Amino acid sequence: MLEIKHLTISKQQHVFLSVESLQVAGGSVLTLMGPSGSGKSTLLKWLLGEPLPDFQIAGELWLNGKQRDQLPIHARKIGLLHQQGDLFPHLRVLDNLLFALPRKDPRRHQAALEALEAMQLSDKANAWPHQLSGGEQARVALMRALLAQPEALLLDEPFSSLDTALRGTVREWVFAQLKQRDISVMLVTHDKEDAPGTIISMKELTHA
Numbered sequence: 767m768l769e770i771k772h773l774t775i776s777k778q779q780h781v782f783l784s785v786e787s788l789q790v791a792g793g794s795v796l797t798l799m800g801p802s803g804s805g806k807s808t809l810l811k812w813l814l815g816e817p818l819p820d821f822q823i824a825g826e827l828w829l830n831g832k833q834r835d836q837l838p839i840h841a842r843k844i845g846l847l848h849q850q851g852d853l854f855p856h857l858r859v860l861d862n863l864l865f866a867l868p869r870k871d872p873r874r875h876q877a878a879l880e881a882l883e884a885m886q887l888s889d890k891a892n893a894w895p896h897q898l899s900g901g902e903q904a905r906v907a908l909m910r911a912l913l914a915q916p917e918a919l920l921l922d923e924p925f926s927s928l929d930t931a932l933r934g935t936v937r938e939w940v941f942a943q944l945k946q947r948d949i950s951v952m953l954v955t956h957d958k959e960d961a962p963g964t965i966i967s968m969k970e971l972t973h974a
């Protein structure tokens with residue numbers, strides 16, 4: 767369960783975004799929708815733990831019973847997935863996956879190969895990202911995010927670069943993977959069709 771409590775984000779002493787209480791259960795998806803500039807990225811950055819020096823922030827972030835808002839980015843166990851451009855272009859597919867796994871883990875190579883097998887992409891281990899189709903890139907990017915074993919995942923327009931035919935298939939696959947692992951998901955999208963569960967309009971949270 768991901769929980770935001772008593773969050774206010776202010777800009778120049780003016781409250782810009784506030785969330786009294788918001789919960790996302792493990793395995794479910796909460797979708798944020800709103801126009802450009804309504805604060806979606808700002809909220810995702812705060813959840814991730816990225817610095818927001820131009821804002822004043824108060825509030826708590828809890829994940830699976832532990833408070834995380836004071837933890838540094840790498841200790842929060844929150845992953846981010848955006849458009850397919852996510853993969854490192856200068857690393858082959860297998861190396862992209864290895865990047866998510868701790869160097870000390872003696873099973874990391876095996877784990878990356880198993881992930882490729884689960885995605886039916888074993889034959890692409892040595893391919894460069896640009897040699898994959900959009901759907902294949904999206905699957906590798908998700909798998910890389912999952913190998914880092916996040917407890918929550920933020921999806922920022924993750925399907926927007928896929929064509930309509932592929933989009934539905936990849937979307938179903940992604941949400942099934944996340945549900946299976948009990949991960950709390952926050953999704954930002956401009957397309958209602960992408961949203962599998964509850965939708966929150968940024969209008970309810972912002973006071974611009």
Ligand SMILES: Nc1ncnc2c1ncn2[C@@H]1O[C@H](COP(=O)(O)OP(=O)(O)OP(=O)(O)O)[C@@H](O)[C@H]1O
Nearest residue numbers: 777800801802803804805806807808809819820821
């Ligand atoms: N570093 C910053 N310093 C000051 N203001 C900022 C900063 N970053 C964003 N803002 C402002 O905060 C508001 C929210 O921006 P944000 O990027 O969160 O919107 P968004 O909903 O993600 O928009 P988009 O859909 O275009 O990505 C905007 O008014 C923006 O101009």
